[in-house]
Amino acid sequence: MKYQTEILTIGYDTIIKAAELLKKGEVVAIPTETVYGLAASALSDRAIKKIFTAKGRPSDNPLIVHIYSIDQVGLLAKNISKKAKILMETFWPGPLTLVMTKKKQVSSVVTANLDTVAVRMPSHPVAFSILEQCNIPLAAPSANISGKPSPTSAQQVYEDMLGKIPAIVDGGTCEIGLESTVIDVSVDPPCILRPGAVTKKMLEDAIGEVADDNSILEPLKEGELAKSPGVKHKHYAPNAEIQIVKGVEVSISRYINRQILNDNVNGVRSVVLCCQEQAKNYPFDKIILGSKYHPETIAENLFNALREIDKKNYDKAYVQYLGTEGINTAIMNRLLKAANHNVIEVG
Ligand code: TXA
Ligand code: MG
Numbered sequence: 001m002k003y004q005t006e007i008l009t010i011g012y013d014t015i016i017k018a019a020e021l022l023k024k025g026e027v028v029a030i031p032t033e034t035v036y037g038l039a040a041s042a043l044s045d046r047a048i049k050k051i052f053t054a055k056g057r058p059s060d061n062p063l064i065v066h067i068y069s070i071d072q073v074g075l076l077a078k079n080i081s082k083k084a085k086i087l088m089e090t091f092w093p094g095p096l097t098l099v100m101t102k103k104k105q106v107s108s109v110v111t112a113n114l115d116t117v118a119v120r121m122p123s124h125p126v127a128f129s130i131l132e133q134c135n136i137p138l139a140a141p142s143a144n145i146s147g148k149p150s151p152t153s154a155q156q157v158y159e160d161m162l163g164k165i166p167a168i169v170d171g172g173t174c175e176i177g178l179e180s181t182v183i184d185v186s187v188d189p190p191c192i193l194r195p196g197a198v199t200k201k202m203l204e205d206a207i208g209e210v211a212d213d214n215s216i217l218e219p220l221k222e223g224e225l226a227k228s229p230g231v232k233h234k235h236y237a238p239n240a241e242i243q244i245v246k247g248v249e250v251s252i253s254r255y256i257n258r259q260i261l262n263d264n265v266n267g268v269r270s271v272v273l274c275c276q277e278q279a280k281n282y283p284f285d286k287i288i289l290g291s292k293y294h295p296e297t298i299a300e301n302l303f304n305a306l307r308e309i310d311k312k313n314y315d316k317a318y319v320q321y322l323g324t325e326g327i328n329t330a331i332m333n334r335l336l337k338a339a340n341h342n343v344i345e346v347g
Helices: 012-023 045-055 070-076 082-091 125-134 154-161 200-207 249-265 276-281 295-311 328-338
Strands: 006-009 028-030 037-041 064-066 096-102 116-120 167-170 181-184 191-194 241-247 270-275 286-290 316-320 343-346
Touching (some): 006 012, 012 028, 012 037, 012 125, 028 125, 082 200, 249 316, 249 343, 276 286, 286 295, 295 328
Parallel strands (some): 096 181, 241 316, 270 286
Antiparallel strands (some): 096 116
């Protein structure tokens, strides 16, 4: 182990210490309102490479640069459209990442050689204080081992990053629980590359027509180029196999219960991920996601649930298709990737 990883609790000293480490070119995990991020100076290639190493992230997957003031955008991006400016004013600070044409001085290690850069201003007060204190833009992907569900607590970061980074700032659990919405504003109409808590409707209310990238709810087709490189890599996946079940409610629960029973007879340990309103339909092992009437509770808990599947050593998990209304697009995007698009339609 390279580092003695410390969990730092919130306090003035912690903010100062985190900022000092970051200025020295170290990697520090920080809380944001979406998920925990693995931050390092976006101005230092040496520091950024440490992020890729700690995560085991493929170097062709670019990072999001985090800022605390709209004034910093001008240092990173050029040809900033009117629509991009409206989105910044409407949703920043908050869970929205804008992909813009990059300025020459932005490191190609951050952008994985693309000519665009992704920028976000987080609203979490701790992330904000650290950004302000160190006064450098911070590249920060989600703080998980590449391919695993993103961490939404300091403890989960610790499980993935023990020995790999010097410090984790503990800001409690993340309010939103899913990564930011990523929208490419270097094209017109702007195009959603990754859905999140800022929904398509919210974006369209602000700037009019917005497109969706094909990859949001569909697997990439053979030979299709990913607009957002992250899309083509395995993601959010527990070790267990996941199957998404579509159909009418009663057929779904009958199918899942039958499968769980059969699996167990065959020595396969399986579980259902369900909403609290459906729990009564599932007499066997279950993990509750949240309330279907309050999908933000499902978003908040989704990555915990995916991590719990592995913690409890299940081989297989079934989950009911949740539709794509509002934030459910973001939830289904993560679940479909976790399931490697294994979807079955019943009755
Ligand atoms: O909520 C979030 O966005 C969190 C927190 C820590 O801020 N960060 C995060 O970063 O989720 P990461 O690296 O796990 O996801 C970044 C996504 C990837 O899918 C990546 O491919 C995409 O953004 N991305 C980054 N730069 C891009 C670019 N220039 N063009 C297209 N996609 C880009
Ligand atoms: Mg990630």
